[in-house]
Amino acid sequence: MITFYPDGSKTDTRSLAEAKAARLNGIASECSYAIENAGIDTITQSNASLGIYSVERQEEIKNYIARCRDEYAQCKQLVESSSTNDAVDSVIFIAPAVEVAHLYTAEQIVSQYFSAYQIAALQRLEMALLQAGKPLGQNMTALKAWMEAMLVASVDPTPRTFDAPPCSYEAASLEAVAGLQA
Numbered sequence: 179m180i181t182f183y184p185d186g187s188k189t190d191t192r193s194l195a196e197a198k199a200a201r202l203n204g205i206a207s208e209c210s211y212a213i214e215n216a217g218i219d220t221i222t223q224s225n226a227s228l229g230i231y232s233v234e235r236q237e238e239i240k241n242y243i244a245r246c247r248d249e250y251a252q253c254k255q256l257v258e259s260s261s262t263n264d265a266v267d268s269v270i271f272i273a274p275a276v277e278v279a280h281l282y283t284a285e286q287i288v289s290q291y292f293s294a295y296q297i298a299a300l301q302r303l304e305m306a307l308l309q310a311g312k313p314l315g316q317n318m319t320a321l322k323a324w325m326e327a328m329l330v331a332s333v334d335p336t337p338r339t340f341d342a343p344p345c346s347y348e349a350a351s352l353e354a355v356a357g358l359q360a
Contacts, residue, residue, distance in 0.1 A: 190263045197263040202254060205271045209250045212273035216242055234338065238277065245274035281337035284328045296347045297325070303354035312360070315353040320344035 181189045192200070218239050225231060226239045253271050260266045282290070288297075304322065307314055314322065324343045331340070 192263055194261070194263060194266070197266040198257050198260070201257050201266045201269060205250060205253045205257070205269070208271040208273070209246050212246050212271070213243055215273070216276045218242060232336075232338065242274065242276065249274060281339060283335055283337055284331035284340065286337075287340045288325070288328050291343050292347055296351075300325075300347065300350060300354075303351060303358075307354055307357055310358060312357050315350075315357050317345040317350040317353045318357075321350045 179191050181191075183189075190197070222239065223243075226236045229236070231239070249271060253269050256269045257266055260269070292300075300318075300321065304314060304318060307318070321344060324341075328340070
């Protein structure tokens with residue numbers, strides 16, 4: 179038992195083994211709380227193990243739990259190697275940061291980077307280059323491939339993560355205009 183006094187002093191009558199056991203129980207609770215607080219309750223864990231979630235979501239769940247377990251293992255090692263109750267009590271479980279994956283539909287991700295006007299302008303520049311018999315250029319080719327991939331991805335409305343476009347509207351359109359003027 180720990181008794182605290184008004185002057186800030188304390189008396190700790192626990193044995194080292196009792197202090198270690200109590201701290202390990204506390205760290206285990208903190209680890210469980212961190213997992214639950216990250217939105218990974220037992221139902222979510224069961225659903226992930228049954229394959230109900232996407233592969234990406236299953237990996238996120240598995241990785242977060244693994245990071246919590248790694249932190250617990252580090253804390254356990256520190257507790258077990260401590261030689262005083264104060265050293266045991268000073269071990270703190272630090273919950274891993276929750277990595278937030280921003281999920282979007284293909285349409286949402288395209289609209290984050292390009293307006294409808296910009297998409298139409300890129301299509302017109304592509305047509306002009308093709309009609310003039312000139313190559314699209316590296317930026318236009320990469321952006322066209324990305325846009326086509328987004329078009330195909332839009333068939334599935336499930337929100338998920340997407341790569342950013344390979345270049346900006348400005349870079350692709352400047353390259354196209356330069357190609358037309360050459």
